[in-house]
Amino acid sequence: MLKEALVNKLDYDELSNCMRCGFCQPACPTFRETGYEAASPRGRIALMKAVADGVMEPDKDFVDQMNLCLGCRACEPVCPAGVPYGQLIEQTREAIEEVQEHPWWVKAVRKLAFFHLFPHQKRMYQLGGLLRFYQRSGVQKAIRKLGVLSILPKQMREMEAIMPEASGKGIVDFFGGTIIPAVGERKYRVGMFHGCIMDVLFNETNRNTVQLLSEAGCEVIIAPDQVCCGALHAHSGEREQARNLARKNVAAFHKADVDIIVSNAGGCGAMLQEYDHLLAEDAEWQEKAQWFASRVKDISEVLALRVEPKAWQSLPQRITYQSSCHLRNGMKVTKEPVNLLQAIPGATYVQLREGDRCCGSAGIYNLVQPEMAGSLLDEKMGHVAATQADILVTSNPGCLLQMKAGIHRAGLEGKMEAVHIVDLLARVSSKQ
Amino acid sequence: MLLESIREELRAIVGEKNCLDKQEALVAYSYDATPMQQALPDVVVLPKSTAEVQQVMRVAARHHIPIVTRGAGSNLCGGTIPVGGGIVLVLGRMNQILEIDEQNLTITVQPGVRTVDIHQAVEALGLFYPPDPGSMVISTIGGNIALNSGGLRGLKYGTTKDYVLGLEAVLPNGEVIRTGGKLMKDVAGYDLTKLLVGSEGTLAIITEAILKLIPKPQTQRVMLAMFADMAQAARSVSDIIANRIIPGTLEFLDQGTIRVVEDFKQIGLPTDVAAILLIGQDGEPQTVDRDMEQIAAICQKNDAVQIKVATTAEEADEVMTARRSALAALSRMRPTTILEDATVPRAAIAPMVAAIQEITDRYGLQICTFGHAGDGNLHPTCMTDARNTEEIERVEHAFEEIFTAAIDLGGTITGEHGVGIVKAPYLEWKVGAAGMEVMKGIKHAFDPHNLLNPDKMFAKQSRNRVVVQRA
Numbered sequence: 001m002l003k004e005a006l007v008n009k010l011d012y013d014e015l016s017n018c019m020r021c022g023f024c025q026p027a028c029p030t031f032r033e034t035g036y037e038a039a040s041p042r043g044r045i046a047l048m049k050a051v052a053d054g055v056m057e058p059d060k061d062f063v064d065q066m067n068l069c070l071g072c073r074a075c076e077p078v079c080p081a082g083v084p085y086g087q088l089i090e091q092t093r094e095a096i097e098e099v100q101e102h103p104w105w106v107k108a109v110r111k112l113a114f115f116h117l118f119p120h121q122k123r124m125y126q127l128g129g130l131l132r133f134y135q136r137s138g139v140q141k142a143i144r145k146l147g148v149l150s151i152l153p154k155q156m157r158e159m160e161a162i163m164p165e166a167s168g169k170g171i172v173d174f175f176g177g178t179i180i181p182a183v184g185e186r187k188y189r190v191g192m193f194h195g196c197i198m199d200v201l202f203n204e205t206n207r208n209t210v211q212l213l214s215e216a217g218c219e220v221i222i223a224p225d226q227v228c229c230g231a232l233h234a235h236s237g238e239r240e241q242a243r244n245l246a247r248k249n250v251a252a253f254h255k256a257d258v259d260i261i262v263s264n265a266g267g268c269g270a271m272l273q274e275y276d277h278l279l280a281e282d283a284e285w286q287e288k289a290q291w292f293a294s295r296v297k298d299i300s301e302v303l304a305l306r307v308e309p310k311a312w313q314s315l316p317q318r319i320t321y322q323s324s325c326h327l328r329n330g331m332k333v334t335k336e337p338v339n340l341l342q343a344i345p346g347a348t349y350v351q352l353r354e355g356d357r358c359c360g361s362a363g364i365y366n367l368v369q370p371e372m373a374g375s376l377l378d379e380k381m382g383h384v385a386a387t388q389a390d391i392l393v394t395s396n397p398g399c400l401l402q403m404k405a406g407i408h409r410a411g412l413e414g415k416m417e418a419v420h421i422v423d424l425l426a427r428v429s430s431k432q
Numbered sequence: 433m434l435l436e437s438i439r440e441e442l443r444a445i446v447g448e449k450n451c452l453d454k455q456e457a458l459v460a461y462s463y464d465a466t467p468m469q470q471a472l473p474d475v476v477v478l479p480k481s482t483a484e485v486q487q488v489m490r491v492a493a494r495h496h497i498p499i500v501t502r503g504a505g506s507n508l509c510g511g512t513i514p515v516g517g518g519i520v521l522v523l524g525r526m527n528q529i530l531e532i533d534e535q536n537l538t539i540t541v542q543p544g545v546r547t548v549d550i551h552q553a554v555e556a557l558g559l560f561y562p563p564d565p566g567s568m569v570i571s572t573i574g575g576n577i578a579l580n581s582g583g584l585r586g587l588k589y590g591t592t593k594d595y596v597l598g599l600e601a602v603l604p605n606g607e608v609i610r611t612g613g614k615l616m617k618d619v620a621g622y623d624l625t626k627l628l629v630g631s632e633g634t635l636a637i638i639t640e641a642i643l644k645l646i647p648k649p650q651t652q653r654v655m656l657a658m659f660a661d662m663a664q665a666a667r668s669v670s671d672i673i674a675n676r677i678i679p680g681t682l683e684f685l686d687q688g689t690i691r692v693v694e695d696f697k698q699i700g701l702p703t704d705v706a707a708i709l710l711i712g713q714d715g716e717p718q719t720v721d722r723d724m725e726q727i728a729a730i731c732q733k734n735d736a737v738q739i740k741v742a743t744t745a746e747e748a749d750e751v752m753t754a755r756r757s758a759l760a761a762l763s764r765m766r767p768t769t770i771l772e773d774a775t776v777p778r779a780a781i782a783p784m785v786a787a788i789q790e791i792t793d794r795y796g797l798q799i800c801t802f803g804h805a806g807d808g809n810l811h812p813t814c815m816t817d818a819r820n821t822e823e824i825e826r827v828e829h830a831f832e833e834i835f836t837a838a839i840d841l842g843g844t845i846t847g848e849h850g851v852g853i854v855k856a857p858y859l860e861w862k863v864g865a866a867g868m869e870v871m872k873g874i875k876h877a878f879d880p881h882n883l884l885n886p887d888k889m890f891a892k893q894s895r896n897r898v899v900v901q902r903a
Contacts, residue, residue, distance in 0.1 A: 022504060046462075055472075080757055
């Protein structure tokens with residue numbers, strides 16, 4: 001059954017385009033960790049092709065191996081043949097999801113999260129409000145004191161420990177409207193993609209994003225009716241639901257008639273930028289999806305064009321940067337964040353060794369593959385500690401949480417803080 | 433199929449985790465970087481030490497099971513395809529640099545160390561290990577030694593064979609031999625070190641190597657020279673050498689390659705020239721500057737349309753990266769990429785390139801050529817589609833003619849990729865019937881039961897040489 005699903009979903013031409021040179025392997029975190037050919041992009045593509053060619057049955061090992069992939073796509077920029085590995089792994093996961101029978105509780109959680117929660121922004125805010133109540137009312141303190149949390153797996157406990165304060169309101173509520181005018185002359189009309197989790201757990205980052213854009217001469221439209229980008233869905237094999245979400249977002253921003261669509265989360269941005277591929281076979285939406293995808297930019301790209309670092313306040317601290325995999329490998333944005341950080345007056349920028357390697361967060365990977373994620377994170381924190389930085393900057397909420405967890409785990413709390421690049425820039429550019 | 437009792441013996445040696453016979457593992461070790469070659473082994477074994485290799489070898493010998501030794505699987509001759517099944521022996525876990533000896537200028541390594549890691553380790557100490565095969569970011573030193581890998585620095589610095597001073601290897605009977613040593617001179621008996629280098633895993637399993645290091649050149653500079661005509665480029669190469677300059681690198685790209693590389697990397701290569709020479713020199717700053725000036729003058733004299741000397745390290749790096757991505761970039765054009773390495777004396781480069789062009793046109797194929805102009809090692813690269821059997825047949829015939837043309841010009845069928853499966857039918861063309869007999873004798877002396885990498889090097893049947901009819 002899985003075999004048929006794979007044969008149907010997999011792009012055989014792209015499988016054939018892999019020439020097995022192996023150049024992807026040094027870039028692959030799971031290969032480096034294991035040294036095992038099957039745990040590399042070349043290996044996984046060979047397994048997919050072997051299934052498509054009828055050389056092997058897609059057994060449990062096959063499924064496990066596909067799930068072990070972080071989806072960080074570090075293999076793509078180094079692939080000479082330009083094989084879109086990210087698409088192949090998503091096609092594989094979609095096929096697996098289609099036939100896989102989860103235990104009842106996994107089914108329930110997936111259904112709740114992917115269909116009843118992430119796609120409905122109002123429910124996200126309601127959940128955010130509950131979480132906020134938990135955090136502020138003293139319940140969290142009481143629960144921590146009681147030691148009830150010790151029944152949770154380690155990685156869940158770590159996440160609970162570093163969970164930022166949630167918000168029950170989104171940025172539209174905060175700004176009291178969906179249009180925020182540009183400060184000074186209007187250069188661009190920018191659509192702000194606020195994300196689902198971002199707007200609840202990192203509401204302040206979203207507010208700062210709008211503020212920075214406005215100060216940089218952008219009229220900001222927080223397109224109403226926008227929804228979750230669908231990245232978590234696509235990575236988990238729910239591509240059809242991702243397509244539903246994509247159509248809603250395309251419609252929302254098309255209606256807003258913006259020049260640029262800005263994302264402040266690499267994971268979301270890369271997904272948004274691929275809406276044209278996602279909807280390629282949808283005749284009705286194809287053209288609009290291209291319109292949409294060609295307008296998506298990361299916040300750092302827009303700011304790099306528009307800001308005047310000379311006016312920034314001095315920040316005499318050591319800064320290092322862990323890039324978001326999907327910002328780097330998906331959106332191909334590498335220079336802008338670093339240029340911005342290097343431009344901060346008084347700050348010392350230290351390059352993070354292997355800052356281009358996945359931190360192990362990878363969407364919900366750290367929850368479903370705790371062992372591999374943990375070992376990647378420990379390695380990462382070794383390099384982070386070596387920078388002796390005061391501030392560890394990232395550009396995606398998942399990475400930020402993982403870095404916070406890493407700092408907690410490595411006992412660096414109080415010595416180092418993990419900050420979203422937008423929040424750091426807001427700090428140095430604030431007018432007070 | 434292997435008996436369960438044999439699997440049990442193997443598991444007892446390397447542990448459950450390192451003896452794999454699940455489907456996934458068999459598929460993952462069924463291929464290397466050679467197009468259109470795949471065969472499943474019966475079991476994949478990943479030893480951690482020479483002692484474990486010996487024990488595995490003894491089990492294989494006792495039960496007459498073939499062993500195919502493998503590093504990163506980046507070779508292009510089908511050298512690590514387990515054609516007859518058996519054991520694939522992956523040496524990736526034996527990946528320690530054992531010693532860097534700054535007194536004797538040697539490095540001692542296990543076979544699974546990546547080539548690039550050797551470079552980084554020794555260069556950090558101001559030392560230099562020159563061989564730099566195109567796959568060096570993934571290839572292992574064991575694979576480099578087994579295939580006597582070349583690279584961009586072959587002209588000035590030689591190839592892997594020139595840097596292997598000593599080896600430890602497990603013989604097919606399970607015994608260990610140590611050859612050579614930290615010695616620049618050693619004439620005690622046959623030179624088994626050199627014999628094992630390039631033996632493609634058919635004679636013994638290399639488990640440790642002592643490599644020669646040299647001081648790292650102080651500076652490096654690179655330049656590009658572009659020509660409207662291939663003959664001018666070839667003449668420049670001959671003139672540079674005739675002027676007693678041996679460049680560190682002397683690479684060439686033909687027009688087809690230039691276009692694809694530029695499309696891939698966007699480094700501003702002009703796409704309307706017939707050939708580009710990429711010339712690098714390293715050494716003392718003064719000598720390098722003087723050589724670069726002279727080389728530029730020679731290219732100028734041979735009517736180069738443009739000469740560009742890289743001024744910064746970044747520029748130089750970009751230029752070199754572009755050359756290193758040539759094969760890869762070509763592979764974007766069609767699903768299947770077949771890279772050959774016909775090699776001729778360097779003075780015969782121009783006629784060889786012309787012959788390749790003529791053959792390509794006659795067979796109606798897409799073949800671009802790049803390679804190491806300095807040492808005559810060319811990479812005619814065919815972009816095709818393995819699914820199109822009619823076209824693949826034409827490709828085979830075209831390459832047969834290219835091999836013949838190379839041999840006729842005093843060259844060889846393979847300069848640096850090795851024989852493996854894919855060149856085995858043509859080996860006799862190069863070495864002759866008597867040569868084949870000697871080689872088979874050597875194989876028999878080491879491996880009388882044909883356990884190590886069987887089906888490689890010696891084909892069941894040699895191809896008849898094609899009679900070339902040129903108009």
